[in-house]
Amino acid sequence: MAGYIEDRWYKKGPDGKRTIPTDRCNQGKRYRVAGVPGVKDRSFDKLTGADGAKAWLAKAQHESSRGEFIDPRDGKLLLRDYVVEHWWPNQNYRDPITRATVRGKVWNHILVHLGAKPLNGIKTPQLRVWLKTLNAQLGPGTVNDVWGALSAILQAAVDDERITKNYCRSQKTVRPPARPEPRAEAWSRERVLQVRDAIDERARLAVDLGVGAGLRQGEVFGLALEDVDFDAMVIHVQRQVKKVGSKLIFALPKGRKTRSVPVPPHLLRQVRDHLARWPATAVTLPWGDPADGETEKEIKERAPRTFNLLLTAVRGGAWRREYFNDTVWKPALEAAGLIAPPEVLKRPIAGKPGRFRTVKRYAEDREMGFHSLRHTFASVQLDARESVVSVSKWLGHADPSITLRIYAHMMPEADGRGRTAMQNWFEGGMKKISPVAPQVPAVRIPAPSEVLDADPSEAQSNAAAAH
Template identity: 40%
Template sequence: MAGYIEDRWLNKRPDPATGKGDRYKVAGIPGVRARTFQTLDDAKAWLAKASSQAREGEFVDPRRGLITLSEYIDKYWLPGKPQRGKNRKNINERLNHIRPQLGALPLRDVTAAVLRKFIVHLEETVAGSYGNSICSTLASILDTAVEDKRITSNSARSKSVVFPSKKVKEKREAWAPEVVRAVLEAINPRHRIAVVLGAGCGLRQGEVFGLSAADIDFKDAQIHVHRQIQLDGNTMLYKLPKGEKTRVVPMPASVAAELRRHMREYAPLLIELPWGEADAEKTQQHALVLTNAAGNANNFKNWNVRTWKPALVAASLIPKPEPGARRGAFTESRKDGFHVLRHTYASVTLREEEDIVTLSHWLGHETPTITLEHYAHFMPQSGAKGAAAVNALLAPPTAAKTPLVLKLPQHSPALIWKQYPDKEPAARRHTKVGRSEPPPSWLGPSQVPRAENHLPKAS
């Protein structure tokens, strides 16, 4: 077995001031740094373990795991990830949830117990699907640390560590018509058209910002969704819509009227932006329908703080910031983000019994399954048939129905013997069946024969 144990006290005594000092030194193992121990048993155990792992190529020096999680992310993990674009933006947003809770811990202290507690925190603060994405990013970081021989195993892959479920999704909520009208009245008139396009055509925020005059077909009452505006860092750029899917959506007459009015008051402006990436050489120019007062394309961050949130405050949907609060310190509310207009569009469309496949195309979803998962609860009578079936199952038994009794017309005795001419009295055989006439002299009112008295007897 490679390596040896050295008794350091033969040459070096404990520190006279403290009386402390590790006595035994383990060294000589190829690829393994020397370590010292206070007891011989600890030194022997370490020598055996380190030698075995060194032979199998699995040795990880515990001291390499002393680097903090945040330091490892910045120095070794992030440099291997995309440096630009939406992917980097998404990574940074997830790291903003990881760093405050775990960033100061050494890598080797990110144990399964720590992660279970972290997941409980996520489940209380973010949606299940987003929490799952955060945990997946953390697991990727720890996988890389294992490959770099910083830690021996990834605690995020332990059986006891269960990520938040992707399938647990927040129920989509739509605004009531009066709320939409309140926001339309409250928002800056220049930006009113954004609310109209979101609630009236289901466009995403970036698609509203990227809509050009050439995309609007007033003749066929259609809007062509060809692009969106996105942020790459602080740089705005044109990109294809989400999923790289262009589409055509119907334009209701009310939306067309609003667009005509808006374009008369605020003429479309030609805006040139990079295409696809912030540093792309290729650019495009489009006459944008919605621009800011300075004549530029709308920046998401500025628009949300300067236009959208103040409108929500004016419509009494969120509280006004406290006096002296920093600019933009509005109450965060996911359910009242711009995307709620898209949910509202889906709700009013489904309540008018539009089919789910058509709506999926209008919204630009990848498959109708996504539309159904998000918006099935907006469908008319959703769940009513199931509730009715359960009510029938659990309802108390009802009393047996009374058999129907045949009631014969009192003044048409001929009907009784129609099927049995041989039983008909001779005096009545000349009467036409079905005629309503007074009873004959031979039949008093109290002597109307009953049907059961004149049926042939069973032989």
């Protein structure tokens, strides 16, 4: 088998024994393992033992013959160096916001704690300490995301044959917290009207679109006049306004999925009334990514596009989410008595000594976010017994299972209707049983979809008809 051990201190004399010193005698490590295909030479102080040259040669020969050899020296590369030089340059995120989000998690929560450790030094003890630190600083959802990012990095290092094992994937004793199940809360009609009455008139249509068509906030800001089909009573959701760094862009809706939502005449009247007072405004923004394209394809895809937006800021540009929330949405919630007044702070103005600006900071409250209007739209549709498939399509979810996971608790009387159907089945069956000649009635059992979709009174009449 290929491979040999060289004694770098002594060479053989006439008697065949290694007694003649070489020029390197007593300098550096004595034994060098060489000649193994695909394995770099390596020197050792000792010839025998678990960490000696012979053990290494046997291991290298065995793993090399099977094509599984990984040099431990490759795993001594620091995690920070591996990420910066090898992993991150090869990540290809189409969405610039996703790219920025992942980069922030890696640099702020992984490299800051583990960046100085070698790849092969990130094992169970190190993960346990790191996870404890994260749990003390971040919510369970974010911790779960950061753990997943580290796992992806270590798995890439395994695939690059720098380490033999990804300890994030093989853990049984150290695991990130489970991601909390999303539970949407809908608003009552009274609350929606409270906020709508309190909000600035110019932005009132945003409330109507959120609750009447289930649009996300960025989709509301990106809705154009040409997206509203008044004759078909449909709104086409084809873009959103997103912020990348400090710049705004147009982009496809979340999940890169466009959709069409049927809307009631009332919402279309609200759109007409809004346009009568504030006509649609042409707004031009880059598409997909504000950065200059590096290829002809990227330059073409990112070229600015113009749309006649229904809702714009006072100066005519597209709304910025944080500015809308701080100056329009949250003040309306405060005026409606739904949130507490903000904390008022004085902050120095950069470059202007002795000058300060007033900043209002509202407490965070997810139940009072703009997204609650979308939840309300979903709850109204499900309460009206619209199919989950249709509601999922209108919301732009990738799959109806996502809609069920988020909104299943909003589906009305699911257990009550099933209970009623089962009771009718039993009662109908009992009438067919004779004391003299008991028989099992031939009753057609309703399919689950029939039980869910049928009205209790209909179920009763159907049961009677079956008998």
